[in-house]
Amino acid sequence: MEPTPPLRLTLQERCTLEAWASARSCLDATTSKRALRANIVLVAESGLDARRIATRLGVRPSTARKWLERFVQDRLAGLGDRPRSGAPRRISDARVAEVLLRTLEPTPKGAHPWSRRMMAKATRLSRSTVHRIWRKFEIAPDRLTPAK
Structure with a gap:
């Protein structure tokens, strides 16, 4: 298996990701999820593949791959939750x-x-x-x- 090329982060991206990663809160699920996603990207910057990142952070390799792919595609915006389907409001x-x-x-x-x-x-x-x-x-x- 060939080594994964490290991600290249801008200074602004790195600062934002580090802020998100350090803001882990057990009371707020959104903050906690964003912190994990930020950590996945920050660890990937060192060149580790998704499997090793997953082992280090205690997640599944598919989870690490998903967030790395989304980051590569959409950068920081890709780390947010996408809109979910659901029934439209029935009361105006x-x-x-x-x-x-x-x-x-x-x-x-x-x-x-x-x-x-x-x-x-x-x-x-x-x-x-x-x-x-x-x-x-x-x-x-x-x-x-x-x-x-």
Whole structure:
């Protein structure tokens, strides 16, 4: 097996990668992943192949190869996560805004504070959707001061 030619990093790339590698945080998965990817590239600069890099860093060789290939292709931008597929949003920003605005309005006929059931009926959304919107925006209608 012929030796892998070492990666050539610019000074700016090296500084960025070293900053990412030293910012390892067990509380933030994104930072931790980026630190590992940065370490793979930094170790590769010495000329080690993917298998040896993987052994040194405790990852699979395919993982080391993947991030080296992405770095060679896209440089630092290649070390970020790519967009993932998923279902498109079914509730528009306008519908979310409607729920938020109605939450701040007085309840119909002076009733108690908005409940999920009342808001769902008023906006024609499901109770769980109303609950997710309120939770996302940290709204608790029973704790709001009613508008006059």
